[in-house]
Each structure stands twice: as structure tokens, then as C-alpha cells.
Amino acid sequence: xxxxxxxxxxxxxxxxxxxxxxxxxxxxxxxxxxEKYPEAKVRLEYCPVFDPSMxxxxxxxxxxxxxxxxxxxxxxxxxxxxxDEIFNLKNHxxxxxxxxxxxxxxxxxxxxxxxxxEFEAGYTxxxxxxxxxxxxxxxEDCAYLAFEIAEGVTKTGExxxxxxSRTGEIGQVKKxxxxxxxxxxxxxxxxxIDDTNSGLFEYVVNKIx
Numbered sequence: 001x002x003x004x005x006x007x008x009x010x011x012x013x014x015x016x017x018x019x020x021x022x023x024x025x026x027x028x029x030x031x032x033x034x035e036k037y038p039e040a041k042v043r044l045e046y047c048p049v050f051d052p053s054m055x056x057x058x059x060x061x062x063x064x065x066x067x068x069x070x071x072x073x074x075x076x077x078x079x080x081x082x083x084d085e086i087f088n089l090k091n092h093x094x095x096x097x098x099x100x101x102x103x104x105x106x107x108x109x110x111x112x113x114x115x116x117x118e119f120e121a122g123y124t125x126x127x128x129x130x131x132x133x134x135x136x137x138x139x140e141d142c143a144y145l146a147f148e149i150a151e152g153v154t155k156t157g158e159x160x161x162x163x164x165s166r167t168g169e170i171g172q173v174k175k176x177x178x179x180x181x182x183x184x185x186x187x188x189x190x191x192x193i194d195d196t197n198s199g200l201f202e203y204v205v206n207k208i209x
Contacts, residue, residue, distance in 0.1 A: 005207070017191035018193060019087075025127060029058060030042050030058050033058070041061040044057070048112065057069055065120035066122075068112055071125050072098065072125070074092040075130060078199075095133060100144065100147045100173045102124065110181065110208055121207060121208065122208040123208070128201065129202075134151050143162040149204065154183065154185065186204065189202055
């Protein structure tokens with residue numbers, strides 16, 4: 001049976017509309033995968049031999065083939081009640097850095113593809129209720145324009161901060177990102193909790209194959 005990430009996400013959205021944290025999202029995604037593909041091996045925070053510093057959020061192994069999945073869960077501050085449970089979500093600001101880190105996940109999986117003979121296909125998934133991520137930057141000269149993941153854009157090639165950007169001088173987001181493949185960005189609805197500006201959750205998936 002072929003691995004279907006969209007089936008997993010849609011099925012998960014029927015059971016969990018919202019998550020406490022990225023770790024909660026990761027655990028529930030892994031659980032859903034195991035439910036749908038009971039014959040698969042599912043590992044969290046897996047470290048590949050060629051790079052012990054790398055931690056793959058979810059590694060699925062089916063028929064000896066690797067399917068790595070990297071997740072991002074970026075929220076705006078809000079409080080939501082689902083049945084008898086209250087979810088207090090944090091405000092993950094720094095949209096520019098979070099866009100960079102999503103694309104860095106794609107780059108990391110491309111690296112896995114080149115170094116792991118068992119590689120089948122990989123996926124990146126980002127889920128958010130901050131719809132600013134889905135929209136294009138208001139200014140064409142903004143520092144993170146190369147990294148924006150707005151609806152309809154395609155990411156490929158070398159992506160760098162605008163010269164002189166202070167963000168581009170900071171540790172883990174300093175280096176340019178180089179993508180060998182071409183990755184269209186298409187946002188879809190994950191769940192709708194309410195009609196407020198924090199009540200709609202959208203997600204984007206990219207396949208690395």
C-alpha cells in the first residue's frame with residue numbers, strides 16, 4: 001500500500017481539531033500513521049547514522065523503505081474550548097524565521113534523500129491558525145521575501161535574506177537555503193474551531209521525492 005499523507009492529515013483532523021503543542025501534534029500524527037498502516041514501523045526523533053545531530057520528527061519505515069516527515073505547528077495566542085478541554089495556545093511570532101525553518105525542513109529531507117539508500121519519499125507539514133503565513137508580504141523589499149510560504153508561490157533554488165537583514169545574521173537561520181527540487185505552496189483547511197481570527201487552522205504539505 002502506498003503511503004498517503006493527505007489521507008493521514010484528513011483523518012487526523014476528524015479526531016483532533018487542535019493541538020496543545022508541536023510535540024502533541026507529532027505524537028498524534030505518529031499515532032494516526034500507525035493506526036492507518038499497522039505494518040509500518042514508526043519512530044519519533046530518529047537520528048540517522050550519517051548525521052547523529054539530525055532528529056527526524058517522524059520516520060515511517062514500510063517494506064524497508066524510509067518515509068521521513070518533518071512537522072511545524074505555529075500558532076497565534078488564543079484560548080479555545082473543545083468539548084470539556086481548554087487549549088491555551090502560545091503566540092509563535094517571528095513569521096520570517098518560522099518560514100525559513102519550514103523551508104529548512106525541506107532542505108533537510110533532500111539531504112536525507114541523497115544520503116539514505118532506503119529513502120522512498122519525504123514530507124514536510126506545517127499547521128497554523130496564524131493566517132499571515134498564507135498571505136504574501138505587504139512590502140516587496142521585506143527581508144524574508146525569499147522565504148515566504150504564501151499561497152501560490154513556488155520555492156526552489158538558493159534562497160537568501162535580503163542584504164543587511166539583522167535576522168539573517170542570527171545562528172540557525174543565518175545560512176542561505178538551497179532547494180534542489182521545486183515546491184509549490186498550497187494551503188488547505190485543516191479545521192475550523194470558531195469564527196474568530198484565530199479559529200481557522202490551515203496546513204501545507206510538500207513532498208520530497
